[in-house]
Amino acid sequence: MAIENLNQFLEHYFTAHDCSLIQNEDGILTVQLTEEMDRALMNRPFYWHYIKKMGNKGDPMQLTLITNPDKQEEKGEWIHFGSPRLHQIFSHLTNNEKYTKLFQQLDTTVKTALYPWLVVNMKISYIGKQKKDEIISIGLQLVNGMMKFAMMDQLKEIPLQLAAADYCFTISPLIKVKSGFLRIESVIDQHVAKQANDWAEESIKTLQEESNMLKAFYNDRTDDEELVKQMEKELQEIKNRYQPTISYKVINGGIFYLVDGTIK
Incomplete structure (x- = not known):
């Protein structure tokens, strides 16, 4: 926020x-x-x-x-x-x-229910010839299963505090936090699968080119055991450098108790 x-x-x-x-x-x-x-x-x-x-x-x-x-x-x-x-x-x-629990700030004199949202801010790293990071913020309502992207953009417009306001009470979640996190992770998997993969194709192409050049360099010296070990070491270094991978890292998150309908 x-x-x-x-x-x-x-x-x-x-x-x-x-x-x-x-x-x-x-x-x-x-x-x-x-x-x-x-x-x-x-x-x-x-x-x-x-x-x-x-x-x-x-x-x-x-x-x-x-x-x-x-x-x-x-x-x-x-x-x-x-x-x-x-x-x-x-x-x-x-x-x-990294994890917090906050409540919507309200000034009310009537009993008001607050619904739990699991919010996870995740960094997705696309690592290959070049590296690109993407930050995704997802909220999951732990009662009805409603899910929202760009959750932090919505939360920054909502006043929050550390304890529930007077006359407010919390609704118990029907979806457990662990299960909710797995749902969010599954949605992120689907999001990643839909992304263009030209970055990965370019990385693989460079990996193959660099590997072929190295093999050609050592081509006439493969009868030397030490040189073969050196070539294999350098091939692994090239693979480590260019092999396309995708990693997830949780930045932070928490449970946010909000009035029903606050998140559209």
């Missing part, structure tokens, strides 16, 4: 990791870190090593982040898109928080 409100993003990030918000006003956010988050963000490995060696509990730091450009001179750390601190937070999320 695109981050439109950096302060709100940081607020959600720290509260999701059990950090207390000491101040959150006018673009100045002060948080009391937990030990886990102090270790992740504050670069104090020797402190924690010493504390644990001494058998003490330790004292996690407070962190003040400023997102309001007019408050840059205040006591704290100016954070913005491109700043090292924000890159550190993104890296922490990428490495540790």
